[in-house]
Amino acid sequence: MKIAYARVSTADQSLDLQLDALKAFGFDKIYTEKASGGKDDRAELAKALDNLREGDTFIVYKLDRLARSTQKLFDILFQLKKNEVEFVSLSDKIDTSTAAGKALFGMMAVFAEFERDIIRERTVAGLEAARARGRNGGRPRTDAKKLDKAIKLYEGKTHSVSEIEELTGVTKGSLYRELNRRKRDAT
Structure with a gap:
């Protein structure tokens, strides 16, 4: 077909x-x-x-x-x-x-692998250069005081998660990750 x-x-x-x-x-x-x-x-x-x-x-x-x-x-x-x-x-x-067509496909596959390897090498080199300058990459950590305030508001059950985000600047994902982390640490 x-x-x-x-x-x-x-x-x-x-x-x-x-x-x-x-x-x-x-x-x-x-x-x-x-x-x-x-x-x-x-x-x-x-x-x-x-x-x-x-x-x-x-x-x-x-x-x-x-x-x-x-x-x-x-x-x-x-x-x-x-x-x-x-x-x-x-x-x-x-x-x-x-x-x-099969030969062309084979050549394209070689170039695709080459491209992946180059991207990987550049990424590794960039991360090493950043670490050498004291930067570790990743998202910046959420301010601990803001996070504590967000959790208190959440546990107080007087504000919605959207309101907590607006009041503290802590995202919903960060709030739930911290709640889950504390829950795991408590057990």
Whole structure:
């Protein structure tokens, strides 16, 4: 079965160009949506991927219609390969059912791994440089006095959590984390 997927980022954009190209190529079923490529929770993409079976072909107009980040794109492509689903990107001229398409996919995989390694190395180097300057990173700790005041207000049961946030500047998450920490420490 040939399953196609088309996406535009905003409601005022048109799917026509993609649909025309996909129809010319041919497909059995198509999923379309208007959603940002940066979102990981695209319902129609999830449905399309869930309906693919071994031996099927997944078709997109262009790689950037599938994902905006290299990592997300490769996660999808590796899952397709693992499930023995062929992949076609019309504009990028990628077809994993051909020897050239498989070779291109292999080269892309090498570059994706290289990119991940470079990002990891930069992150480690940045953290080491920050530590050398006395910075440990992470979120700044919530002021202990503010946190104590927030807990007293919470335990007094006279204010809602939203009101406590406004009065003390302590976020709901910080308040609940501290309450849970104290509860654990008490046992």
